Amino acid sequence: MIITLILKKLKAAFADLLPIILVIAFFQVVVLKQPLPHMGEVIFGALLVVAGLSLFVQGLEMGLFPIGEAMAHALARKGSLFWLLVFAFALGFSTTVAEPALIAVAAKAADIAGRGGLIDPSPESLKQYAFGLRMSVAFSVGLAILIGVMRILRGWPIHYLIIGGYGLVMLMTIIAPKEIIGIAYDAGGVTTSTITVPLVAALGVGLASTIRGRSPLVDGFGLIAFASLLPMIFVMGYGLLIFG
Amino acid sequence: MEFIKDFSGILLGTCRDVLPILLLITVFQLLILRQKIPHLGRLIVGGVYVVLGLALFLAGLEKALFPLGKIMATQLSDPVFIYGPGEIVTQADWKAYGWVYLFAAMIGFATTIAEPSLIAVAYKANEASAGTISTWGLRITVALGVAFGISLGTFRIVSGTPLYLYILVGYLIVVVQTVFAPKSIIPLAYDSGGVTTSTVTVPLVAALGLGLASTVPGRNPALDGFGLIAFASLFPIIAVMGYAQLMEWRTKR
Numbered sequence: 001m002i003i004t005l006i007l008k009k010l011k012a013a014f015a016d017l018l019p020i021i022l023v024i025a026f027f028q029v030v031v032l033k034q035p036l037p038h039m040g041e042v043i044f045g046a047l048l049v050v051a052g053l054s055l056f057v058q059g060l061e062m063g064l065f066p067i068g069e070a071m072a073h074a075l076a077r078k079g080s081l082f083w084l085l086v087f088a089f090a091l092g093f094s095t096t097v098a099e100p101a102l103i104a105v106a107a108k109a110a111d112i113a114g115r116g117g118l119i120d121p122s123p124e125s126l127k128q129y130a131f132g133l134r135m136s137v138a139f140s141v142g143l144a145i146l147i148g149v150m151r152i153l154r155g156w157p158i159h160y161l162i163i164g165g166y167g168l169v170m171l172m173t174i175i176a177p178k179e180i181i182g183i184a185y186d187a188g189g190v191t192t193s194t195i196t197v198p199l200v201a202a203l204g205v206g207l208a209s210t211i212r213g214r215s216p217l218v219d220g221f222g223l224i225a226f227a228s229l230l231p232m233i234f235v236m237g238y239g240l241l242i243f244g
Numbered sequence: 245m246e247f248i249k250d251f252s253g254i255l256l257g258t259c260r261d262v263l264p265i266l267l268l269i270t271v272f273q274l275l276i277l278r279q280k281i282p283h284l285g286r287l288i289v290g291g292v293y294v295v296l297g298l299a300l301f302l303a304g305l306e307k308a309l310f311p312l313g314k315i316m317a318t319q320l321s322d323p324v325f326i327y328g329p330g331e332i333v334t335q336a337d338w339k340a341y342g343w344v345y346l347f348a349a350m351i352g353f354a355t356t357i358a359e360p361s362l363i364a365v366a367y368k369a370n371e372a373s374a375g376t377i378s379t380w381g382l383r384i385t386v387a388l389g390v391a392f393g394i395s396l397g398t399f400r401i402v403s404g405t406p407l408y409l410y411i412l413v414g415y416l417i418v419v420v421q422t423v424f425a426p427k428s429i430i431p432l433a434y435d436s437g438g439v440t441t442s443t444v445t446v447p448l449v450a451a452l453g454l455g456l457a458s459t460v461p462g463r464n465p466a467l468d469g470f471g472l473i474a475f476a477s478l479f480p481i482i483a484v485m486g487y488a489q490l491m492e493w494r495t496k497r
Binding site: 016017019020022023024026027028031032034038041042043044045046047048049050051052053054055056057058059060061062063064065066067070071074075078083087090091094095097098099100101158159162163166169170173181182185186188192193194195196197198199201202205208209215216217218219220221222223224225227228 | 257258260261262263264265267268269272276277279281282283286287288289290291292293294295296297298299300301302303304305306307308309311312313316319320325343347350351353354355357358360361363364365367368369371372373377407408411412415418419422427428430431432434435437438439446471472473474477
């Protein structure tokens with residue numbers, strides 16, 4: 001029983017990984033015409049990936065999805081708008097502020113700004129710049145989840161908010177210093193970690209299915225879209241503020 | 245031995261990712277909601293699975309796939325491979341980079357299929373739509389969008405055309421599609437832009453972008469190396485809405 005279940009999960013995870021294996025094999029053999037370096041290590045690594053992915057998916061169904069939904073139901077039942085919004089903001093802010101990908105991007109951005117002569121290139125001021133950047137991204141993700149939850153509660157149509165956001169992004173692109181634009185666009189992508197996404201998805205769908213008159217599909221999604229849009233606006237705004 | 249050290253480092257990093265969420269949930273349960281969590285034992289086991297699984301997944305990627313992907317990205321964008329040995333190139337010829345575009349498209353597709361965040365969202369979408377949206381259908385559509393986006397992004401780096409132009413046109417397409425696409429797919433389409441770029445796609449794609457920007461003649465890594473991720477999060481939106489429009493059009497006929 002358990003063995004067949006494990007085998008089924010492993011098979012699914014292997015199917016997820018198969019395209020990567022095929023692409024790498026094709027390019028090594030057909031295009032680059034070189035043998036794979038470190039064959040043993042590569043196979044070992046691929047086995048780890050398959051095992052890890054099957055465990056992750058199993059854990060999603062047992063842990064992350066139920067807790068996200070349970071929190072959404074409990075908060076909606078409590079009926080306090082204030083605490084629901086505090087929870088939404090804290091979820092976005094706290095999971096982003098310590099995100100390693102964000103720390104790396106912020107440090108790189110500070111480095112580029114320092115070398116470009118946009119800010120004082122001393123380590124002290126670079127650190128301060130990177131910290132400010134991280135804070136503005138984390139704050140914007142918190143705000144994004146908060147706005148997303150408000151949208152689910154009020155039933156606002158998502159496209160006005162997102163298209164309005166796009167307009168703002170384009171406007172900021174015109175006036176922001178060009179050294180920050182590439183980083184700002186990428187900042188939207190790096191904010192939501194693999195553990196945050198399932199939780200946020202479960203929160204949205206959970207809320208939308210608890211509140212009467214909301215559909216899980218139409219109203220439950222969209223939180224992640226806000227979380228990748230707002231950081232772009234905030235990072236460009238931060239650039240404007242610092243560089244003048 | 246070295247592997248155990250690497251793995252415990254990654255495990256520690258994953259635990260650090262979970263810590264704020266754990267704190268937040270505990271504080272809210274104890275101080276504000278003041279109720280018992282149902283099936284607590286199962287939740288804890290599930291949480292441990294997620295952390296352990298993600299750490300194994302990342303360790304395997306770092307051991308096997310990332311180094312390989314990075315080597316291939318450098319090899320494919322190497323001027324000697326593209327123009328043949330002995331050629332001195334001052335101006336990049338965008339037509340010579342065919343393999344790079346193909347590699348970008350295929351690696352974009354392949355990494356998106358393996359992206360854990362997208363798997364999670366596809367499960368939720370399947371559940372919320374009562375089975376109308378199939379998990380594999382969504383994942384393949386999103387992966388096709390990423391493939392096209394990253395391929396176009398590498399073309400932009402090679403040709404040196406400005407990033408904002410592409411993004412502007414992409415946004416305009418999204419706006420027009422939003423008007424015509426079935427209303428129920430729109431939030432999910434917007435979300436699928438954000439989930440594509442996470443643990444698997446970002447490191448490989450960033451390596452490809454920076455590698456290209458530093459080997460293509462006349463490109464500056466600081467200015468041209470970034471922006472690929474923006475492509476990878478814009479085109480899935482277009483792909484998902486486009487797929488929904490196609491399905492609607494087919495059922496109407």
